[in-house]
Amino acid sequence: MKIRELSWYERRVLVQSCxxxxxxxxxxxxxxxxxxQSALAYLARIDVSRPMAQVDPWRQTYATARMVxxxxxxxxxxxNCLQQSLxxxxxxxxxxxxxxxRIGVRKESGKFEAHAWVEFRGTALNExxxxxxxFISFNGPISIAKAKS
Structure with missing residues (x-):
């Protein structure tokens, strides 16, 4: 993937990710x-009264995951996977x-392993x-106690 082949949106997300x-x-x-995670949620508070942009959310989620x-x-x-997922x-x-x-665990060759990933509508984006x-996922997503949605 070459930078000049990316859209402006992808370039912006790539820089933010870096x-x-x-x-x-x-x-x-x-x-x-x-x-x-609480600090990140605070910095990206979601105003549900504001209408959502008319874009395909699947396309946007996959493009964002690709750039991260x-x-x-x-x-x-x-x-690592947790840093990427956050x-x-x-x-x-x-x-x-x-x-x-999401965070999941497994025991592989006698070793305990943990893994993190992000799901959108039940589909893993970065995995x-x-x-x-x-991996056996913990019950439900890892959520913040006082995140404002």
Whole structure:
């Protein structure tokens, strides 16, 4: 993927992702998941009285997920799945797209493993469709206690 082939929307999301991923890594170390997710939710408060833009939400969610993945794989910071998922969750929320942060676990070769991903309307955006077969998800999405939707 070449930058000049991206739309302006994709370029903007790519730049935002390149900034947000290392910021998320630092924030998770300093204040933890719940407090960082609450801060992100506050920064991307959703005004439900404002009409939503007339765009295809599926196209927008997949484009956003692609740019977060591109930033994580090709940017100056290699983010893990939780950092990528929090960034994607927040970027979608800023676009008034409600998604769910999911965390799942498994035991593979005697090792405990955890994995994070984002779902939109029950479909994993930054993960393959078989993620539910590979990881046991906690009941319900990981949500913030006082997020304003």
């Amino acid at each position: 900034v947000l991923l290392p910021l998320t890594a630092v924030a998770l170390r300093l204040i933890g998941l719940k407090r960082w 993945k591109a930033a994580a794989n090709n940017g100056f910071y290699r983010a 960034a994607l969750w927040w970027l979608l929320r800023r676009q008034r797209i409600i998604s769910d942060l 393959t469709g078989d993620v539910h077969e590979r």
